[in-house]
Amino acid sequence: MSATRDGKMWRCQFYYKDWQGVSHKKNKRGFKTKAEAEQWERDFLQQQQRNLDINFENFVQIYYEDMEHRLRENTMRTKKFIIDLKIIPYFKKKNMNEIKASDIRAWQNALMKKGYSETYLKTVNNQLSAIFNYAVRYYDLKDNPCRKAGSIGKSHAGEKEFWTKQEFKQFLVTVENKPETKVAFLILYWTGMRIGELLAITYNDIDLEKRTISVNKSYQRIEGRDIITPPKTPKSKRIITIPPFLAEELKEYTSHLYGIMADERMFRFTKSYMEHEIIRGIKASGVKRIRLHDIRHSHASLLVEMGFTPLAIAERLGHEKIETTLNTYSHLYPNKQGELADKLEMENSREEEE
Numbered sequence: 001m002s003a004t005r006d007g008k009m010w011r012c013q014f015y016y017k018d019w020q021g022v023s024h025k026k027n028k029r030g031f032k033t034k035a036e037a038e039q040w041e042r043d044f045l046q047q048q049q050r051n052l053d054i055n056f057e058n059f060v061q062i063y064y065e066d067m068e069h070r071l072r073e074n075t076m077r078t079k080k081f082i083i084d085l086k087i088i089p090y091f092k093k094k095n096m097n098e099i100k101a102s103d104i105r106a107w108q109n110a111l112m113k114k115g116y117s118e119t120y121l122k123t124v125n126n127q128l129s130a131i132f133n134y135a136v137r138y139y140d141l142k143d144n145p146c147r148k149a150g151s152i153g154k155s156h157a158g159e160k161e162f163w164t165k166q167e168f169k170q171f172l173v174t175v176e177n178k179p180e181t182k183v184a185f186l187i188l189y190w191t192g193m194r195i196g197e198l199l200a201i202t203y204n205d206i207d208l209e210k211r212t213i214s215v216n217k218s219y220q221r222i223e224g225r226d227i228i229t230p231p232k233t234p235k236s237k238r239i240i241t242i243p244p245f246l247a248e249e250l251k252e253y254t255s256h257l258y259g260i261m262a263d264e265r266m267f268r269f270t271k272s273y274m275e276h277e278i279i280r281g282i283k284a285s286g287v288k289r290i291r292l293h294d295i296r297h298s299h300a301s302l303l304v305e306m307g308f309t310p311l312a313i314a315e316r317l318g319h320e321k322i323e324t325t326l327n328t329y330s331h332l333y334p335n336k337q338g339e340l341a342d343k344l345e346m347e348n349s350r351e352e353e354e
Helices: 034-049 056-067 073-086 101-112 118-139 145-149 165-175 179-191 195-199 244-254 271-285 294-305 310-317 322-328 330-353
Strands: 003-006 009-017 023-031 212-215 218-222 225-229 238-241
Touching: 003 034, 009 034, 023 034, 034 056, 056 073, 056 118, 073 118, 073 218, 073 225, 101 118, 101 145, 118 145, 165 179, 165 271, 165 294, 179 195, 179 244, 179 271, 179 294, 195 218, 195 271, 218 271, 238 310, 294 310, 294 322, 294 330, 310 322, 322 330
Parallel strands: none
Antiparallel strands: 003 009, 009 023, 212 238, 218 225
């Protein structure tokens, strides 16, 4: 080891070869103890080996370095939060090529005892499985032990919470004196947009003559920075037709946007502001408590009730697959199946009478 004193602190200096065999010098300062400096050097050199004779924690760092170039910043932040909190503490010192299905089962059992929701259990388990899939695909791990261990949790929590049209109107009264907020909630409810899609809308995206809104980007505030990214999936890029009354509301609202550039965001607030407003409005109006994202479900439930097909709803919501629509809103369709059967019965009776 090459740890040396650096004033009151410690530093490590050493040479290593990268994956192309090129030699480099590494100099890292700021360690409180010699042991910390030596451990950092061991971890760094292990990560440079790029094979599976490496502990789980160090392999995850390799995984992070690769995926950071391929995933959105917010997606990567969520992934890291789950893995660092719920997975690394359990497996960190185990070597990747020594982790077995029995180890996965023991970890799953420990996780299930903590009382997490079924959807959260599924999400955490999927993150671990993704790491092993990465090792199988790019580092020649023989198989993914998570597949042998089996999954835990559920993809969907069951029935989605949503507002009826009457409940939405009752809520809307609480933001009547805030034109920008009111229009934002109107768009969410009557288009089913995701909140990030709404907050990315510019004046250029709206065509009042054709009564359409183009969804082609998404907005997020990350650590005080405004980030504009493509929408969630390729199918999320879409043109949504809006009803005439909503076009009139938008016309009235945009007429007061003095000095706004055509490519500027129309809504200057963030998701956290909208979350605060929905909580405040729920308390003031007395409607049932739902999340901000559940307004999207409210729009979908309205479309189901109006008799639109899953395909039409999937296209409007920007779902990548129609299966997503069917799985998410399957609980709303039994009534429609009953109505369909009743109509078939009526049609058959009519034919018999004739």
